[in-house]
Amino acid sequence: MSTASLLLDPTGSAEGGSGPTLLRIATAGSVDDGKSTLIGRLLHDTKSVLADQLASVEAASRQRGWKGELADLALLTDGLRAEREQGITIDVAYRYFATATRSYVLADTPGHVQYTRNTVTGASTADVVTVLVDARNGVVEQTRRHLAIAGLLRVPHLVVALNKIDLVENPQQVHEEVVSQLEEIARTLSIADLRVVPVSALHGDNVVTPSEKTPWYTGPTLLDLLESFPGGQDLREGPFRLPVQLVIRPQQGAVDPAHVDYRGYAGLITSGSIAVGDEVGVAGSGRRTRVVGIDRGPESVDRAEAGIAVTLRLADDLDASRGDLIAGGDLPVTAESTTAVLCWLAEKPLVPGARVLVKHGTSTVQARVTALLEKLDIAALERVPAEQGELNDLVRVELAFAQPLPLEPYGASREGGSFIVIDPQSGTTLAAGMVGAELRA
Amino acid sequence: MTTVARPPQELGAPTSLLDALESEGIHIIREVVAELERPVMLFSGGKDSVVMLHLAVKAFWPAPVPFPVLHVDTGHNFPEVLEFRDRTVERLGVELKVARVQDYLDDGRLEERADGTRNPLQTLPLLDGIEDGRHDAVFGGGRRDEDKARAKERVVSLRNSFGHWDPKNQRPELWHLYNTRHRPGEHVRVFPLSNWTELDVWRYIAREGIELPSLYYAHEREVVERDGMLLSPGEIVPLREGEATSVRTVRYRTVGDVSCTGAVPSEARDVEAVLAEVAATTVSERGATRADDRISEAAMEDRKKEGYF
Numbered sequence: 001m002s003t004a005s006l007l008l009d010p011t012g013s014a015e016g017g018s019g020p021t022l023l024r025i026a027t028a029g030s031v032d033d034g035k036s037t038l039i040g041r042l043l044h045d046t047k048s049v050l051a052d053q054l055a056s057v058e059a060a061s062r063q064r065g066w067k068g069e070l071a072d073l074a075l076l077t078d079g080l081r082a083e084r085e086q087g088i089t090i091d092v093a094y095r096y097f098a099t100a101t102r103s104y105v106l107a108d109t110p111g112h113v114q115y116t117r118n119t120v121t122g123a124s125t126a127d128v129v130t131v132l133v134d135a136r137n138g139v140v141e142q143t144r145r146h147l148a149i150a151g152l153l154r155v156p157h158l159v160v161a162l163n164k165i166d167l168v169e170n171p172q173q174v175h176e177e178v179v180s181q182l183e184e185i186a187r188t189l190s191i192a193d194l195r196v197v198p199v200s201a202l203h204g205d206n207v208v209t210p211s212e213k214t215p216w217y218t219g220p221t222l223l224d225l226l227e228s229f230p231g232g233q234d235l236r237e238g239p240f241r242l243p244v245q246l247v248i249r250p251q252q253g254a255v256d257p258a259h260v261d262y263r264g265y266a267g268l269i270t271s272g273s274i275a276v277g278d279e280v281g282v283a284g285s286g287r288r289t290r291v292v293g294i295d296r297g298p299e300s301v302d303r304a305e306a307g308i309a310v311t312l313r314l315a316d317d318l319d320a321s322r323g324d325l326i327a328g329g330d331l332p333v334t335a336e337s338t339t340a341v342l343c344w345l346a347e348k349p350l351v352p353g354a355r356v357l358v359k360h361g362t363s364t365v366q367a368r369v370t371a372l373l374e375k376l377d378i379a380a381l382e383r384v385p386a387e388q389g390e391l392n393d394l395v396r397v398e399l400a401f402a403q404p405l406p407l408e409p410y411g412a413s414r415e416g417g418s419f420i421v422i423d424p425q426s427g428t429t430l431a432a433g434m435v436g437a438e439l440r441a
Numbered sequence: 442m443t444t445v446a447r448p449p450q451e452l453g454a455p456t457s458l459l460d461a462l463e464s465e466g467i468h469i470i471r472e473v474v475a476e477l478e479r480p481v482m483l484f485s486g487g488k489d490s491v492v493m494l495h496l497a498v499k500a501f502w503p504a505p506v507p508f509p510v511l512h513v514d515t516g517h518n519f520p521e522v523l524e525f526r527d528r529t530v531e532r533l534g535v536e537l538k539v540a541r542v543q544d545y546l547d548d549g550r551l552e553e554r555a556d557g558t559r560n561p562l563q564t565l566p567l568l569d570g571i572e573d574g575r576h577d578a579v580f581g582g583g584r585r586d587e588d589k590a591r592a593k594e595r596v597v598s599l600r601n602s603f604g605h606w607d608p609k610n611q612r613p614e615l616w617h618l619y620n621t622r623h624r625p626g627e628h629v630r631v632f633p634l635s636n637w638t639e640l641d642v643w644r645y646i647a648r649e650g651i652e653l654p655s656l657y658y659a660h661e662r663e664v665v666e667r668d669g670m671l672l673s674p675g676e677i678v679p680l681r682e683g684e685a686t687s688v689r690t691v692r693y694r695t696v697g698d699v700s701c702t703g704a705v706p707s708e709a710r711d712v713e714a715v716l717a718e719v720a721a722t723t724v725s726e727r728g729a730t731r732a733d734d735r736i737s738e739a740a741m742e743d744r745k746k747e748g749y750f
Contacts, residue, residue: 297499427622
C-alpha cells in the first residue's frame, strides 16, 4: 500500500539510509482540545522556534493578557487574524522542523466540524495523524469522526494524545477508560496501529520530555513515538505506474536543434521503479513497448523510482497522451463504474444522479453518482441508509464514468485508488473519493 | 542555471529529500501547464524564483519553458539583481514581462508611502499584469515556512476576479490531485516550492550549481544601520541626519525593495559557507531582513488577501 506522502517520502527504509527522512504529521481532534498548543509545544521543545518568532509570540501573548508560563504557543501556528481573534484554528497550517533523526512536516488542522474539509486536506498526505482528546471530556463525536476519516484514508499510524491529563483527578483511570474505548473503535474501523500517550501540551508533559507527574505511564513520549515510526511505506515495491501529464514534443521549438524529433512522456512515478530496457504498456489499450530513455531535465538516468518526476522515451509511439497510465507488469484494467467511499466536503448536498467531474491521476472525466448505498453514523459508527449526503458525511456510492479509468482499490494503492470530485459549475472540490473502500469492518 | 552532471542513482539508495521536493515542484508546474491556458511565472531574480524557474526548465526540457515570466519592478532594485534577471531570461530564451510600480507613481494611480517602502505597492501592478496578460495561473516562489499566513496557503490557491484570497474559504487539497478549475475572471496562484524551507533551497542551489545574483554572497558594502537593519545607502535610501555609514562584510538573505531589505553581517562567500550559516541561524529570513513584515503580526495576511504574492 502506498502512503499519500509519496512526494515527500524519502523512503528511508531502504538499505544505506543516507540523507534525512521525512515524516508528515497531521493533528486532529475537537475544538479546544489543544492541537495548536501541542504543535507549538513540539516546535518549542525541539528548539525549532527561531528567536524572532518566539519574541513575536511572546509579545502577542502579553498583549492578549496571557498569564501562563512561557507564551501562548498556539499563536505559533494560528496564522490568520480571524484565528487569533477567535482562538480557534480555521485552516491547515504547515510547519517544518527537524530533529537529529529526521525532518517533519506538521499540518495543524481545525477541530470545528464545519472545517472538516481542512482536516481531510491535512490527513490525506499524512504518515501519522495525532488525534487530541481532552482528558476531561474523553472520547467525543469529533474523536470518532477524525479517527474514521484517518482510518478510511489509510493513514499508516494513528496516535491519540490524551491532553490536559494534569486537569483530571484520577488520570490513570481516565487513561485506562479512554484506551479501552479506543480499542473498540479501532476494531470497528479496522485501524491497525493506534497508540495513546497522556500529555499536557500546555506544560510539556510527555510531549518531548517524559513527565514525572505520570509515573503510571511508562510508554514513550509523543516525540519518541513519532521518531520510531518508519517514514511511510516504500512505494518502490509496487508495480510501475506513471500517469502521463504531458507529451513533450518540442519539434522546431527545441532548445537544441538535436532534439527536434524528441518525444517523451512526462509524469511522476507513483509506484514501483523503471529502468532503461523495461517493457511498459498503456492501461486500457494493451499496447506495449520498451523504455529507451529516462530523462530528468537534460540529465539522462538509467533508472528511476516512485516519487521522481521523469520524462520517458519509448521505442515505439504508443499514442499515449495526458490522462493515460503507463504501467509495467500486468496492466491495470480500466473500469466505467466503481463503488467508492466519498468524504463529502461541500455544503451542497450529495444526491443520487448527481453529475460531477472526477479527477483521478492526470485524468478528469465526467461522472455520475448512480446510487447512494449507505453512510456512516458517526455517533454509533454504524452503517445507515443514505438518501442524500450532507457536509462531512462519509458515504458509500456507485459511480459511472463517461470514459473508463484505470482504477485500483484504495486499499492496494493510495495513489491509484484516490480521486477528487469536482463541481462542474463552480469548480469547487466536493469530495475526496476512495475506490472500493468500505465504511467499517 | 546549469545542471551539474550526476551519476545515475544507485539501486537501493533512498530518494533524498531534495529529489522528492524537486519532483513535487516539477509535478505541480506540469499539472498547471497541462490544465490551464495562459500561465505566467513571477520572476524577480531572487533565489526562490531562480530555483522555481530552474524547475520549469527541467520540467519541459528539451522543449522551451512554455510561458513568460513576470517581474513586478518596484523601481527600488539592486542593480546586480536586474542585471542577473536580464541575463538569465536571455540565456533561457524566456519572454520577460515587466510591470513597473514607477509607471503607476508617475501617472498617479499609486502614491509613494510615507515610509518610502514600495513592496506593498506591488499588488496593483501585479493584478493589472495578470489581467492584461489574461493569465489564468500565476506561479509564485512563496514557501510556507516564510510566514504564518503563507503557512496557510494551498499549493494551488484560487483568487477571485479582484485577485483576492479568501483564507477562510479555501478548497480542500487532497493527495496530489490539484484542482485548477476556476470561473472566468478568476485565476489560480500556484506555489511549487510550498514545502521547501530556506535550507532546502540553499541545499538545492548547491547541488544543482545554480547561479544567483552576487549579493547573496558575502561582499564589502557601504551600509547604514537603521532600526536594527543594515540598509544600503544611496538615492533610494538617503542618509538621515546623524546617520553615518560604514563598510561592512555582508550578504543578503532575501532581495527585494532596497529601501526595506536589510543585509546581514556574514563572511559566507560561497554556497557551502552560506549553507553552514543558514543551518545555524536563530533568526528567520523575514525577521532578519524585511522591515515591512515587522509592521504587524498580520502584515503578510493583509497584503495577501488584497492580491499580493
